[in-house]
Amino acid sequence: QVQVVESGGGLAQPGGSLRLSCTASESSISISAMGWYRQAPGKQRELVAIITSGGTTTYADSVKGRFTISRDNAKNTVYLQMNSLKPEDTADYYCNAARWGVLYWGKGTLVTVSS
DSSP: OOOEEEEOOEEEOTTOOEEEEEEESSOGGGOOEEEEEEEOTTSOOEEEEEEETTOOEEEOTTTTTTEEEEEEGGGTEEEEEEOSOOGGGOEEEEEEEEETTEEEEOOOEEEEEOO
16 A cells, blocks of 8 residues: 655645645655646546656646656655646645556645635
8 A cells, every 4th residue: 555645735826836745655666657636626637747757757738838747766755846827727636656557646735826
């Protein structure tokens, strides 16, 4: 069982920045990829960004050029740097870790973008 814990959510103004962190309880050696997803009220959960163990990244079109996913293998942690935030980025943000074909999810952290 992999425990995944997110942190860093909160309130930001439009155009502002936030950085989310996600730490997995297992060594990054056994985790093939980690990703961030988000779910806004009344909407389905959607992909935000993924980073593989090899460092390959994938982004949703809606966040390209604004969000950056990175990882610190020594800390088993993945970060999501969110810049130029928009009100439509408001959502619960969830992190997951993939190990041996199984996805482990965190409980989420709320990001609110509002003036």
